[in-house]
Amino acid sequence: MPAVQETVERVRRIDVDQYRYGFETLIESDKAPKGLSEDTVRFISAKKDEPAWMLEWRLEAYRRWLTMTEPTWARVNYPKIDYQDLYYYSAPKPKKTLSSIDEIDPEILKTYEKLGIPLREVAVLEGVEPPPGGPPSANRKIAVDAVFDSVSVATTFQKELKAAGVIFMPISEAIREHPELVQKYLGTVVPTSDNYFATLNSAVFSDGSFVYVPPGVRCPMELSTYFRINERNTGQFERTLIIADKGSYVSYLEGCTAPQRDENQLHAAVVELVTLDDAEIKYSTVQNWYPGNSEGKGGIYNFVTKRGDCRGRNSKISWTQVETGSAITWKYPSCILRGDNSSGEFYSIAISNGFQQVDSGTKMIHLGKNTSSRIISKGIAAGKSQNTYRGLVSAHRKATGARNYTACDSLLIGDKCGAHTVPYVEAKNSSATFEHEATTSKISEDVLFYCIQRGLSQEEAVGLVVNGFVKDVLQQLPMEFAVEAQKLISISLEGSVG
Amino acid sequence: MSLLEVKDLQVRVEEREILHGLSLTVNPGEVHAIMGPNGSGKSTLSHVIAGKPGYEVTGGQILFKGEDLLEMAPNERAAKGVFLAFQYPVEIPGVTTWNFLHAALNAQRKARGEDEISSPAFLKKVREVAKSLNIPQDMLKRGVNVGFSGGEKKRNEILQMALFEPAVCILDEMDSGLDIDALRIAADGVNALRSPERAMVVITHYQRLLNYILPDFVHVMSKGRVVKSGGKELALELEESGYAQFEDAA
Numbered sequence A: 001m002p003a004v005q006e007t008v009e010r011v012r013r014i015d016v017d018q019y020r021y022g023f024e025t026l027i028e029s030d031k032a033p034k035g036l037s038e039d040t041v042r043f044i045s046a047k048k049d050e051p052a053w054m055l056e057w058r059l060e061a062y063r064r065w066l067t068m069t070e071p072t073w074a075r076v077n078y079p080k081i082d083y084q085d086l087y088y089y090s091a092p093k094p095k096k097t098l099s100s101i102d103e104i105d106p107e108i109l110k111t112y113e114k115l116g117i118p119l120r121e122v123a124v125l126e127g128v129e130p131p132p133g134g135p136p137s138a139n140r141k142i143a144v145d146a147v148f149d150s151v152s153v154a155t156t157f158q159k160e161l162k163a164a165g166v167i168f169m170p171i172s173e174a175i176r177e178h179p180e181l182v183q184k185y186l187g188t189v190v191p192t193s194d195n196y197f198a199t200l201n202s203a204v205f206s207d208g209s210f211v212y213v214p215p216g217v218r219c220p221m222e223l224s225t226y227f228r229i230n231e232r233n234t235g236q237f238e239r240t241l242i243i244a245d246k247g248s249y250v251s252y253l254e255g256c257t258a259p260q261r262d263e264n265q266l267h268a269a270v271v272e273l274v275t276l277d278d279a280e281i282k283y284s285t286v287q288n289w290y291p292g293n294s295e296g297k298g299g300i301y302n303f304v305t306k307r308g309d310c311r312g313r314n315s316k317i318s319w320t321q322v323e324t325g326s327a328i329t330w331k332y333p334s335c336i337l338r339g340d341n342s343s344g345e346f347y348s349i350a351i352s353n354g355f356q357q358v359d360s361g362t363k364m365i366h367l368g369k370n371t372s373s374r375i376i377s378k379g380i381a382a383g384k385s386q387n388t389y390r391g392l393v394s395a396h397r398k399a400t401g402a403r404n405y406t407a408c409d410s411l412l413i414g415d416k417c418g419a420h421t422v423p424y425v426e427a428k429n430s431s432a433t434f435e436h437e438a439t440t441s442k443i444s445e446d447v448l449f450y451c452i453q454r455g456l457s458q459e460e461a462v463g464l465v466v467n468g469f470v471k472d473v474l475q476q477l478p479m480e481f482a483v484e485a486q487k488l489i490s491i492s493l494e495g496s497v498g
Numbered sequence B: 001m002s003l004l005e006v007k008d009l010q011v012r013v014e015e016r017e018i019l020h021g022l023s024l025t026v027n028p029g030e031v032h033a034i035m036g037p038n039g040s041g042k043s044t045l046s047h048v049i050a051g052k053p054g055y056e057v058t059g060g061q062i063l064f065k066g067e068d069l070l071e072m073a074p075n076e077r078a079a080k081g082v083f084l085a086f087q088y089p090v091e092i093p094g095v096t097t098w099n100f101l102h103a104a105l106n107a108q109r110k111a112r113g114e115d116e117i118s119s120p121a122f123l124k125k126v127r128e129v130a131k132s133l134n135i136p137q138d139m140l141k142r143g144v145n146v147g148f149s150g151g152e153k154k155r156n157e158i159l160q161m162a163l164f165e166p167a168v169c170i171l172d173e174m175d176s177g178l179d180i181d182a183l184r185i186a187a188d189g190v191n192a193l194r195s196p197e198r199a200m201v202v203i204t205h206y207q208r209l210l211n212y213i214l215p216d217f218v219h220v221m222s223k224g225r226v227v228k229s230g231g232k233e234l235a236l237e238l239e240e241s242g243y244a245q246f247e248d249a250a
């Protein structure tokens, strides 16, 4: 069955108010007192058994945050966030210290099963059909780190990774077990002072994933983290740090879900990537936080800072994102092209429906010589949503031979939504070649009718046309994710045409 | 029972009446040609039969195998066997032709309560059909109509017709934009699909097409009405004397 058709089939069977992950898991949790103060920061640090340097780092961030103000330049509107009305730490109450996956609370395991995430150490063998034009199905393994509210609950395939020399563990553990690596790289890509949300994250981050791939190693499997917010009124602040040492390669996948809630929940993550000489990181995200209901109530506020530093020569960082969830998305995965001949890529599908507001894009900062970057952005706006691409491409005075290609395409479904493109370009040397293309189109009635005359329903027709529109980006995703993403795209556009 | 019965059909577009009481009866196995000058309402008729939005039916009815066609959603009509070969087939970038055809065929099968057809089985079927119509396999891998020549687009319509096996095929200006060789190939494809169960309604401006697809009946349309019906000789008559003689009748 063609993947799109399969998508549509599956969607049909899902009988929820659009969002299929909106269930809550009933488990006991261990929370920090509500509100934010130095004590909250100390509480989190103590819970994690952190060394003194880490606590100092956090406190410094916290003090700086107190002096900062929330940014207002993005094209998003939301009521003022009361930072004192949130919980900053919530952990599922463990029965005892966990030493194997079998000791995880069965309720949590069930949750991940419902989400279709394999926490058991089994290879992903399911014979899923590749997306159109995609690679044939291969039996591949994915190592998973699952973060539930504020803590990491399981990291699979530890032994195999260890044999390859790859470190993949919750960052809270890495701080204790590999302090030299964490201290060397943490905050060097996104400094604690970077921006309001990143600074807040630096003060209160609770968990996230840490990856170190040693020189010359090609990570033997995809690494994956799934984030889930479960607790009410809880902010989620993950911190991810990935280092690809010289000549190494790693592909990393990130997925996220949250229950349906009437109130808004805050999510402010920081992701830092570092590639040394000849190394490559491929980072893929399928962001599916709860978008709010059909009246615009509830949903996640997603304020994320993601940045990669191509520190070494010939290094490469590639971001691929499929953004379908969240009430508000404020997110600009970026690349600093510091090493000569380094390259950065940003492939994005951002879908907004209902009352969602998306302000997303990328920054490509060319510092080294002969650096290149590529940006392919596909924005799809439906319902009453607003969808903005915001991008910066800059070349430093010394970045001779810098090259960028940018293509931003927007597709509008209906006439109550908006798509906006805000590109900034700064070339400080004359040898830079920057190309920019942008299109905005409406989904055509004639195209829809053509599909419908051939037997497809209106929704199937929209799903098909949109999946075609985003194909170039879908092809960048690892296969399992591409199939998942196709489904999500159709789900998130349900009810977008009347 | 007739396959398709259009009775005294009146249609408006944006408050303006385009069809003023049009009737047409089509039986299984028959090929009807509808001829008429530009603007006489031929495409409007085909769109209303297929259920395109934007047309207001203010009078009359359309029966398909005795059922009220106007009550059915357009995709339901397709599943029941109404096929429209478009004058201007659209392009769908990023969606491969075979993927599109598979999705459409399965949607139709499902609507009829039939089992879906698996990818391998479908691939085999579509390859056979393409081969029988001399359609190169690589067309199936390309985006739907993207970068297709005029002739290729029309052949893609005929491929779909062959694949979906509809009961009634309406071909709107299949000959427009085709040179004589492309026209011949397309007409061969259509002729191969003639059968005692299937009916065709061939809409055309020019008599030329009817040299290749021989109709059983010819209807002349003018200003939203059928003004004359007859056998295939009517087409030749038209070729000699033109449409002008019918303008007054309308």
Ligand SMILES: Nc1ncnc2c1ncn2[C@@H]1O[C@H](COP(=O)(O)OP(=O)(O)O)[C@@H](O)[C@H]1O
Pocket (backbone or CB within 6 Å): B013, B014, B018, B036, B037, B038, B039, B040, B041, B042, B043, B044, B045, B054
């Ligand atoms: N969407 C529309 N809006 C306004 N007028 C239309 C529309 N579609 C068709 N018409 C008018 O209806 C008449 C018949 O058009 P059409 O059915 O396309 O004729 P034909 O196919 O015979 O050339 C023409 O006068 C045309 O201008």
Ligand SMILES: [Mg+2]
Pocket (backbone or CB within 6 Å): B042, B043, B044, B087, B172, B173
């Ligand atoms: Mg016409």
